Amino acid sequence: MAGAIRLRQLASAAGSEISVMVIEKGGDIGNHGLSGAVVDPKTLHELFPGEDITGGLDAPVAGDAMWFLTPGGKIAAPVVPPVLNNRGKYVASLNRLTKWLGTKAEEAGADVFPAFPGQQLLWDGDRVIGVRVGDKGIGHDGKPKPNFEPGPDLLAKVVVLGEGPRGTLAKTAVAKLGLDRDRDPQVYAVGVKELWQVPAGRLGAGDVIHTLGAPLPADTFGGGWLYGMNGDIIDIGLVTGLDYADPSTDPHALFGQLKQLPAIKPLLEGGKLLRYGAKAIPEGGLHAMPRLYADGLCLIGDTAGFLNGMRLKGIHLAMKSGMLAAEAIFGALGKGDTSAAALADYETRFRASWAFTELHAARNFHAGFKNGLFGGVLNAALGMLTGGRGFGLIDKLRGHEGYACMVKITQRAPQALQHRSAPDNVLTFDKLTDVFNSGTMHDEDQPAHLHVADTKICADRCTVEFGNPCQYFCPAQVYEPHFTQNNGTVEGKLQINFSNCVHCKTCDIMDPYQIITWVPPQGGEGPVYTNC
Numbered sequence: 001m002a003g004a005i006r007l008r009q010l011a012s013a014a015g016s017e018i019s020v021m022v023i024e025k026g027g028d029i030g031n032h033g034l035s036g037a038v039v040d041p042k043t044l045h046e047l048f049p050g051e052d053i054t055g056g057l058d059a060p061v062a063g064d065a066m067w068f069l070t071p072g073g074k075i076a077a078p079v080v081p082p083v084l085n086n087r088g089k090y091v092a093s094l095n096r097l098t099k100w101l102g103t104k105a106e107e108a109g110a111d112v113f114p115a116f117p118g119q120q121l122l123w124d125g126d127r128v129i130g131v132r133v134g135d136k137g138i139g140h141d142g143k144p145k146p147n148f149e150p151g152p153d154l155l156a157k158v159v160v161l162g163e164g165p166r167g168t169l170a171k172t173a174v175a176k177l178g179l180d181r182d183r184d185p186q187v188y189a190v191g192v193k194e195l196w197q198v199p200a201g202r203l204g205a206g207d208v209i210h211t212l213g214a215p216l217p218a219d220t221f222g223g224g225w226l227y228g229m230n231g232d233i234i235d236i237g238l239v240t241g242l243d244y245a246d247p248s249t250d251p252h253a254l255f256g257q258l259k260q261l262p263a264i265k266p267l268l269e270g271g272k273l274l275r276y277g278a279k280a281i282p283e284g285g286l287h288a289m290p291r292l293y294a295d296g297l298c299l300i301g302d303t304a305g306f307l308n309g310m311r312l313k314g315i316h317l318a319m320k321s322g323m324l325a326a327e328a329i330f331g332a333l334g335k336g337d338t339s340a341a342a343l344a345d346y347e348t349r350f351r352a353s354w355a356f357t358e359l360h361a362a363r364n365f366h367a368g369f370k371n372g373l374f375g376g377v378l379n380a381a382l383g384m385l386t387g388g389r390g391f392g393l394i395d396k397l398r399g400h401e402g403y404a405c406m407v408k409i410t411q412r413a414p415q416a417l418q419h420r421s422a423p424d425n426v427l428t429f430d431k432l433t434d435v436f437n438s439g440t441m442h443d444e445d446q447p448a449h450l451h452v453a454d455t456k457i458c459a460d461r462c463t464v465e466f467g468n469p470c471q472y473f474c475p476a477q478v479y480e481p482h483f484t485q486n487n488g489t490v491e492g493k494l495q496i497n498f499s500n501c502v503h504c505k506t507c508d509i510m511d512p513y514q515i516i517t518w519v520p521p522q523g524g525e526g527p528v529y530t531n532c
């Protein structure tokens, strides 16, 4: 949205007619926007200089705290590290901010189309020339139903992919064009969150608390958050690194454990669950960003890894990337040349911007956590003193594929299962109840949008080697392995309840055999992340 607005601003100022179309898979703009969000407003000020930028934000940050949680209590950090000082920032709902920006984009002259899922890129050789929008009204047997509507082919001089983390179209473009050559693999986390209406006085509007420690084991990257929103609403969530070792790790169950901790429980007790959601987060930083451009193509936002894991922020960077891409595209269109050579100006502009400086200072943040929580925190502190250098004052620590960190159950017994407890339906809920609270809806009579390339691997290998971790890492109970051993052979099937899917992309990322591909379902379906 920021990129569309910037391009229309530039076109209007130059008196040129540039047509900008934004397509979105959700049924309404913002429906699929989910974040535990403290927003740095600097990009909003750049996009709307001199204007009121608070229309899409919630409360200004009133206070910061950092807690180290233990099973019995908490240790509050006497000082919050400067990098996590949120004075001047705003707590926000990404759902509401995106809606507000959607209105601004339309006012600026962009055409905004919700319920238009980009299904595949259109190519002319190695040049992207457009996007095919998914059909509506295809039955589960692949045949058109009476309400069939074919998706249009949208042709464009430049396609900008801001699909969020692990973008479906970006994945194909990066693989086809080798845009990640010589870069570290992207590594992700998954955030699971809820909104709670709580009795007055639990957390002030704009109060920001970040947590480390329990319930995550020391070898698992991540942490929690609690943000006080206007109207006595608490935004609470837990980030679990998708590079954990124990295949029985269940981010939804860990989130339940967070809410049960003695430091957290009193803040929610007597409250009411309003909304639930989950979303992957790109954590790899600068070294894991792919090349940002190709012939007729730019990658922006979470799709390109614009997220500062050390500051726990990405929205300002995602918006900035859209604006920088727009400025490069405007120049390229003016010259009548939208080749990769012309669009390389996007990367040049990025490298000259504050966004690059910020990401460069955090470039080794995530890689430091391969030594566990305390190693990661030490590495982060070292990075703050040395302009982002890692352990040994090395300029670049090596990144890693998250799924490859999973240890086979034949080598180490799963631990996480032992800590799980049944939901109490007061503070903690089962996955299906939470899916209900995400507003998720999919027509069941359509082809599944989760493609498992070879379910024989699930039966014959995964059952034995990893214990079918999809049943744990999916926060929406989509995957139900029904396999039994019979005289040395495995029988049964993997049941895929695709209509539960909250579009978090975790399965596409964390499957140990990399055989799950997430594609958009028919347009307008999926979660409705109201106020998330």
Ligand code: SF4
Residues within 6 Å of the ligand: 450, 473, 474, 475, 476, 477, 478, 479, 500, 501, 502, 503, 504, 505, 506, 507, 508, 518
């Ligand atoms: Fe997330 Fe995949 Fe489960 Fe959907 S099926 S909720 S994308 S893990």
